[in-house]
Amino acid sequence: MTTAETNATPTRSQRLKAATSNTHDSLDKRIMAEDIFASRERFARFVRVQYRFHRDIQALYATPLLRALLPDLAQRQRLQQIVADLGDLQQDIPAETAAVIPDDIELPQALGWLYVAEGSNLGGTVLFKLAGKLGLGADFGASHLAAHPDGAARHWREFTASMDAITMSEAQEAAAIDAANAAFHTVRGYVEQEFA
Template sequence: MLAFDSPDATRSQRLKAATRDSHGALDARIMAGDIFASRDHFARFLRVQYRFHRDVDALYASTALDALLPDLAERRRLNQVTQDLQDLEQTLPAALSAPLPSDLPLAAALGWLYVAEGSNLGGTVLYKMAAKLGLDADFGARHLAAHPDGAARHWRAFTAALDSVALTAEQEQQVIDAADAAFRSVHGHVEQEFGR
């Protein structure tokens, strides 16, 4: 079996290995918030999702990134998260920071998009749990619903494109740093909602 830190590992495999700690800490913190205890708790989670997807939304409108990544504009989920919040009669949360610009350097943009798209894959597990609250693709949990092609296939198409982008060694590290920053950013949004 190929080690994630092997020179033969793909970029997405190296990203997974390099961000394991920040990703794991984020997942544990979200689940500690007991997001399926009630619709109110789930609404807090939606506010986290809204802030993060608002942060990255401009990247999905980048023509330069769209040329490198499949169906990028169709992958954006800010509108679905917004509708989910509205379903639960929630006001949209105020911005805590400026969103990322659409002209973010390529390596940084790839790192942030890796986290955003990975959350879509993980969202399929959360989607099943949201059903206990009466939430689904038509009400309250749109942004967690799997892509019609299937979440795994949709993720593989993204990672194949991500892995094929030509980058320098310096840019490779910038992708990792940006992905780690993205996980830490979401963690900050979680603390904002669940830390009080």
């Protein structure tokens, strides 16, 4: 195989992006259709959506296998910042609901959910700038959207490089794709509930 052919082979994260792009784009459009930067009240509903999703995945950040495979995983969680943002916005914490992710989730599925979480962190940098129009920022109301000190793009590349390096079968990769799509659908459900 030539170098050009090798370079043309998409990485796992690139294949995940391609396989979930329709679901992801649909979710993005649905969120922006709610005009979440029209007021702090509307933005707060979006933060409630974020809380519900990050509460779903919180246990993944403490999983020993995932922490061994994905460096700095523990530092990537954002639930505490979201809780602080909800407090700033004078919002109650959404009520507990049944667990979406099973306790015995397998590695491919866990990677699919984390892929969505990390991707939202990268995309959050754009939302962070827009939140500034509402007087929100890293110190008040929008801390969970603030970029990592090393830069959002670099933080994302480090995550995807680690994920791409994990040995997986085609079936496992398909399971990761299914899980990522399930994560996007779950967030979509929370959008429908919070903006009903």
